[in-house]
Amino acid sequence: MTDELIGAALAAREQAYAPYSRFQVGAALRCEGVVYQGCNVENAAYPQGNCAEAGAIAAMVLGGGRHIDEIVIVGGGEAPCTPCGGCRQRLREFAAIDLPIRIVNPQGALLLETTLGALLPWSFGPDHLA
Ligand code: THU
Numbered sequence: 001m002t003d004e005l006i007g008a009a010l011a012a013r014e015q016a017y018a019p020y021s022r023f024q025v026g027a028a029l030r031c032e033g034v035v036y037q038g039c040n041v042e043n044a045a046y047p048q049g050n051c052a053e054a055g056a057i058a059a060m061v062l063g064g065g066r067h068i069d070e071i072v073i074v075g076g077g078e079a080p081c082t083p084c085g086g087c088r089q090r091l092r093e094f095a096a097i098d099l100p101i102r103i104v105n106p107q108g109a110l111l112l113e114t115t116l117g118a119l120l121p122w123s124f125g126p127d128h129l130a
């Protein structure tokens with residue numbers, strides 16, 4: 001399943017709209033056996049741009065999914081494209097703290113394998129409001 005997610009993330013990256021940063025990002029997540037993809041979508045009004053992870057999460061929610069089991073992210077270059085702070089929190093809404101997060105390069109090679117808990121320690125989430 002991870003290989004399928006890598007392929008889906010690479011394909012999503014091809015669709016990125018990133019004319020300003022020229023930094024294309026793709027994300028693919030697995031939710032109960034279904035794969036959802038997202039790419040970054042920038043905007044001339046810079047803060048209105050969306051990250052790839054946000055797009056994948058929106059697709060999942062639209063498809064009726066509510067739980068992320070695994071995610072693969074691909075950016076450019078050899079430095080792992082780790083999710084931004086906002087996207088770490090977005091993931092936290094729909095994933096367990098041990099969510100596997102894999103970052104690959106544009107050729108699909110693994111650069112980093114980590115967890116949501118490692119990237120967002122002592123996080124605040126839905127359970128705090130239960
Ligand atoms: N970006 C993502 O889509 N995901 C990340 O994890 C990091 C950054 C996008 C936002 C912006 O379009 C571009 O990459 C440069 O920051």
